[in-house]
Amino acid sequence: MKSAYRIGIADVARAAGVSAATVSRAVNHPALLNPTTRRRVEEAIRATGYVRNRAAQAMHGRRSATIGLVVPTVNYSIFAELLQHFNEAVSELGFTLLLATHGYDLEEEYRVLRKLLEHRVDGVALVGLDHTEDTFGLLEAQDVPAIAVWSHSPTSRISCIGADNRAAGRLAAEHLLALGHRRIGLAFPPVDDNDRARDRHGGVAEALAAAGIEPTPADSVEALYSISHSKAVCLDLLARAADLTALVCGNDIIAQGALAAASQLGVRVPADLSVVGIGDFPGSGDIVPALTTIRLPARQIGHAAGRYLAAMIADPSRRQGTTRDLLAIELIARGTTGRVRATAAAP
Amino acid sequence: MKSAYRIGIADVARAAGVSAATVSRAVNHPALLNPTTRRRVEEAIRATGYVRNRAAQAMHGRRSATIGLVVPTVNYSIFAELLQHFNEAVSELGFTLLLATHGYDLEEEYRVLRKLLEHRVDGVALVGLDHTEDTFGLLEAQDVPAIAVWSHSPTSRISCIGADNRAAGRLAAEHLLALGHRRIGLAFPPVDDNDRARDRHGGVAEALAAAGIEPTPADSVEALYSISHSKAVCLDLLARAADLTALVCGNDIIAQGALAAASQLGVRVPADLSVVGIGDFPGSGDIVPALTTIRLPARQIGHAAGRYLAAMIADPSRRQGTTRDLLAIELIARGTTGRVRATAAAP
């Protein structure tokens, strides 16, 4: 006898012998009600199985109680921590998460952002600072609280909270230089439309240049966001530039691919080859040997971004101006890097 | 001079010189319009920067164009593939994903499901078959299309699409038995409120029993969903049951922890110890040595679940009855398992 009819606020009101307004208040402003009435309404809600309709609520009050998150991908654990902690933060504050991915395609990013805005998310977080003009325009036109996470720039167009990716690249390269490495290879994702990768790459190049090293194209390879693709291209790289003693990778997934390639070639890590990643993804510290990497504070970024958006939503007066929060990065020296081998490649 | 005022359908109508109804039709049923009018409206939409309000649409038409996904956690890559492909499927069909996590707490699952239903998701997917009575009741009362993913049971209370976890456990154990192992340890997550873990564990026990092996509590250890916790408890296990020649793990993350523990103890894999996981998470095939595991078809499950829900939403008449889809699992024998070492532990 299951009817498709859904219980509405009016049904509850009838059951409790009060008006719809009172039921609404019982749900949203319980303090306004006489305790007795409130209990009666709560009882009626339970009895009828009423579930309040956020869509209707959103329509009236201009608040949907949802927050959007746009990430490039959800594959592997690249953004797992960010997602986890961002969700944790916003859930605790009563919001529900709308998730969208764009696969590193900024045109697609615009489209999914639009979909999120159609659902009237109260706020939205995007990964990185590279976005199309349309995307920025849309955010401004809809003037919805927005924040860029992961990256940081003092001149960012929208508020941001993240780390200095250029410094991360520098730090990774300097670590290898300090260990005596001079022949250093690079495995990075495509840098177009990806400020994180671009900045990291730039940081590496800068550090190498400062040490008088000019990496040749032959020492570089472009890896996509998958361990197996990275492994394949690193096999290539290690074969054609066999004198490399170290590899700096654009992120930990690529580094894991590099490790797999080294292992397959019988190249010992770190004895024959040092490998450093960037990101410190979940699990990076637990593989064997544990990955040396640059830690980006994903947990903090996720939490802070969630709280920032919630604060902006709660207090629209604070919305103007751009907040920029720079979080510290850290070299996590583990098992995949070591001093350059003494036996330098004889000519 | 940015006003907080949001462009509505009426503004577009005014700009295009038509009625609001026509604008609505241009967005939702373009075929109904005279091509000329349609173009004029589309132009006005572009010019005004109108973004349609799904909340208002949901209120009227009873369709929110959102689908919910409830997973235990988003940490590591455990549900990354499921999430990725589920999202892919539903996005392609025009839905936006609402994501919620409950941290393996079924009471919390009820709460987050409720939140999803408040947002009037048109359909919802939950991981596994273990849910509270309240959860089932809520799904029935709201009669929203729902599907359990990951697990499969011919007697499931709601539609399901997934694999036979008991068979997965059996397969893992039988693989080790076929390699001659007799001293087999178990590392599993808590099985309360988790049918996947429970079934897998049951399957392992069944296969062992069929081979005349009765695992003692000393050969078992409970691992949480983190590589480092798993590593810690496996260190323990391997220390106190040093004669184990193989380990079957409740999932790939736990297996990775076991691998890390073995490595730290100088136990060679697979020479001294075989390790088999369950799941075949992204990356499991790329670690070194590559993990032997039971593949669950995450991609298929994600896609199929998304399409199933979309179909139910599109055609409510098909909703009655319970659909159950069993997908094949597969042993992926890679590098972490091998024949038991000839040098049997002398008494």
Next chain:
DNA sequence: AACAGTATTGCAAATGTTTTCATAAGGGCT
């Protein structure tokens, strides 16, 4: 030229809630 039929479009009702405003019910004071 009138008619029937079809293709477009507008009007207005309906959707489920929140909130403003108004009213009613108590309670303490003089």
Next chain:
DNA sequence: AGCCCTTATGAAAACATTTGCAATACTGTT
């Protein structure tokens, strides 16, 4: 007992859209 103040509740408007129905314009027919 009458008055004022506070607290609690209800009535109705408002929110942004969709859609059934009606009206209009247009096409081809006879």
